[in-house]
Amino acid sequence: xxxAPSPRCVICPRQLLDHETGRYICLPCxxxxxxxxxxxxxxxxxxxxxxxxxxxxxxxxxGPVVSGSSGHPMPCNEQxxxxxxxxxIVSTLETWVEDWAxxxxxxxxxxxxxxxxxxxxxxxxxxxxxxAASRHPALDEFGRExxxxxxxxxxIISGERAPRRIPxxxxxxxxxxxxxxxxGFQCRGCGTEYGHSEALKLTVAERRAA
Ligand SMILES: [Zn+2]
Ligand SMILES: [Zn+2]
Numbered sequence: 001x002x003x004a005p006s007p008r009c010v011i012c013p014r015q016l017l018d019h020e021t022g023r024y025i026c027l028p029c030x031x032x033x034x035x036x037x038x039x040x041x042x043x044x045x046x047x048x049x050x051x052x053x054x055x056x057x058x059x060x061x062x063g064p065v066v067s068g069s070s071g072h073p074m075p076c077n078e079q080x081x082x083x084x085x086x087x088x089i090v091s092t093l094e095t096w097v098e099d100w101a102x103x104x105x106x107x108x109x110x111x112x113x114x115x116x117x118x119x120x121x122x123x124x125x126x127x128x129x130x131x132a133a134s135r136h137p138a139l140d141e142f143g144r145e146x147x148x149x150x151x152x153x154x155x156i157i158s159g160e161r162a163p164r165r166i167p168x169x170x171x172x173x174x175x176x177x178x179x180x181x182x183x184g185f186q187c188r189g190c191g192t193e194y195g196h197s198e199a200l201k202l203t204v205a206e207r208r209a210a
Contacts, residue, residue: 010140023134025143030133033143034126036150040089041122046153048115051084053156079164080156089149090114092177093121096142099188100125105132138188145176168202170194 007016009026020026025033040046055077082088094117100106105128109120132139152165165177174189184195194202 011143024137024139025133029143030129033139033146034129036143036146037122037126037129039150040093040146040153041119043115045118046150046157047084047089047118049157050080050089050153051115053080054084083153083156084114086114089153090117090121092145092149093118093125095175096145097121097124099138100128100132100136103132103136105136141176141185141188166200166203168199170202 008014009016009020009029010024011029012026014026014028016023016026038045042048094109097106097108101108106124109117109124111117112120132142136142148165165179167175167177169175170187170189170192172187172190172192174187176185176188178185178199180200182196182199184193184199186193
């Protein structure tokens with residue numbers, strides 16, 4: 001056959017070693033994704049800590065919340081609310097659970113409180129991550145979204161302003177979120193490639209659909 005180059009990890013993209021044959025991603029990348037997932041869940045996880053940041057009585061306010069003690073400006077309460085509410089982090093996770101379940105790689109949760117739903121989603125994704133590493137073709141996108149979720153919460157908790165994420169909708173109906181400085185992405189629904197400006201144009205479609 002052709003002298004095809006040996007396969008590379010779709011994330012880093014290191015050449016896969018002998019013991020990684022048949023996988024989409026290398027073991028270190030799998031480990032990193034697992035760490036990010038683990039950080040998000042649990043009573044002391046990033047999601048729970050972000051929920052503690054919600055300022056009571058400031059829901060719906062557009063103004064920035066200023067912390068009293070340190071004097072550093074805090075990110076908008078609005079952003080924390082949208083990340084912690086239904087449609088935020090929990091939906092990012094559950095969208096992947098739904099996607100993985102269609103590959104037989106995850107078990108859908110039974111609902112419940114948001115924190116419980118986050119924990120259940122993280123649990124099933126972590127449980128199946130090793131199998132997904134050789135069976136799920138979109139692990140790069142998964143890894144990126146999980147890492148972005150973790151980074152975004154860490155940035156808020158540490159007090160810096162995280163890049164604003166905007167939901168975009170591909171004409172095929174697939175929704176994802178991008179930042180204003182996105183390099184572009186490939187739609188996981190239909191495979192269409194979007195560059196920076198094309199990606200940002202899709203935000204209009206989202207508003208129309210909403
Ligand atoms: Zn890798
Ligand atoms: Zn699409």
